[in-house]
Amino acid sequence: MNKQQLISEIKRKKSVLCVGLDTDITKIPAHLLGDEDPVFAFNKAIIDATAEFAVAYKPNTAFYESRGLAGWASLEKTIKYLNTNYPELFTIADAKRGDIGNTSKMYAEAFLKTLDFDSVTVAPYMGSDSVQPFLEVPNKWVILLALTSNVGAQDFQFSAAGEGEKLYENVLKTSQNWGTPENLMYVVGATKAAHLKHIRSIVPNHFLLVPGVGAQGGSLEDVLENGLNTDGGLLINSSRGIIYASAGNDFAQAAGDEAKALVSVMKRYL
Numbered sequence: 001m002n003k004q005q006l007i008s009e010i011k012r013k014k015s016v017l018c019v020g021l022d023t024d025i026t027k028i029p030a031h032l033l034g035d036e037d038p039v040f041a042f043n044k045a046i047i048d049a050t051a052e053f054a055v056a057y058k059p060n061t062a063f064y065e066s067r068g069l070a071g072w073a074s075l076e077k078t079i080k081y082l083n084t085n086y087p088e089l090f091t092i093a094d095a096k097r098g099d100i101g102n103t104s105k106m107y108a109e110a111f112l113k114t115l116d117f118d119s120v121t122v123a124p125y126m127g128s129d130s131v132q133p134f135l136e137v138p139n140k141w142v143i144l145l146a147l148t149s150n151v152g153a154q155d156f157q158f159s160a161a162g163e164g165e166k167l168y169e170n171v172l173k174t175s176q177n178w179g180t181p182e183n184l185m186y187v188v189g190a191t192k193a194a195h196l197k198h199i200r201s202i203v204p205n206h207f208l209l210v211p212g213v214g215a216q217g218g219s220l221e222d223v224l225e226n227g228l229n230t231d232g233g234l235l236i237n238s239s240r241g242i243i244y245a246s247a248g249n250d251f252a253q254a255a256g257d258e259a260k261a262l263v264s265v266m267k268r269y270l
Contacts, residue, residue, distance in 0.1 A: 002139060002182065003182050003207075007231045009089070011232070014267040014270045015055050015266050015270070016228075016236050017054045017056070017266065018057065018058050018237040019046065019237075019255075019259065020059075020211070020239025020242075021057055021063075023042055023059070023243065029042070029246075040081075043059075045251070046242070046251075049253060052256075053256070053260055054259060055090060058094050059078055060094040060239070076115065079091060090119070090235070091117045091118045093112075093115065096123050097111075097122055098126055098131065099126065100129070100130060104122075107133075108133045108136070118141060119141035120134060121187060122142050123145050124146075135179045141185055143186065144184065144185070145186075146186040147188045147199065148189045176206075186208050189218065190236070193223050194222075196227040204229060207231075207233055208227055210236045211237040211239075243255055
């Protein structure tokens with residue numbers, strides 16, 4: 001998916017909602033456990049209930065990898081279902097990969113070609129040659145970790161990186177030489193919303209993937225006020241707050257209601 005297609009979907013729906021499919025088999029409704037593939041059955045129901053409100057979906061691959069072959073099968077079915085039935089929606093493999101060049105090339109092959117996600121999250125710590133293989137895949141995106149929502153972000157991301165810069169600022173500035181706003185996004189946690197206006201001054205035209213709204217305590221309004229640009233420029237992720245809105249038979253309807261409520265706020269700003 002190219003940038004203009006993503007912008008068009010945002011404008012059509014007046015939404016920047018990304019639904020995180022962090023599907024934990026121990027938390028899905030009990031009545032699904034008898035299904036041949038409970039995780040896919042859950043994901044399919046969540047997708048169908050929220051697709052009219054969302055512009056993106058983000059499976060976190062750890063929840064699938066942890067289950068071995070069965071988990072990979074669920075992930076493959078999920079991305080195939082999205083690509084077949086909702087090709088207008090942006091897909092993110094939240095895999096946080098990043099390694100030496102030939103290894104990154106294989107990760108890019110796995111997530112952007114074999115599984116056919118639109119994008120993959122990548123860690124920048126090993127530098128440009130660990131990121132470049134992902135950027136070389138046509139019509140795909142890298143979503144680079146910049147300023148994350150976890151408490152441990154303080155350990156390194158705010159460290160001095162020379163010339164008065166913090167490390168996360170250096171990542172934002174340096175990596176702009178690796179890609180463009182057409183194939184490079186950044187992860188900026190919603191719990192760091194106070195820094196969003198400053199980040200926007202560094203990367204005014206890039207999309208930002210913003211996790212941490214809802215269960216992690218990030219403020220949707222703060223993110224919208226400080227992070228939006230003329231294209232929308234945000235993908236605001238909610239995972240647990242949507243997919244686990246109910247543990248009963250009405251789980252899909254509850255997820256749809258929660259997604260609708262978030263988008264009703266977004267519409268006021270878009």
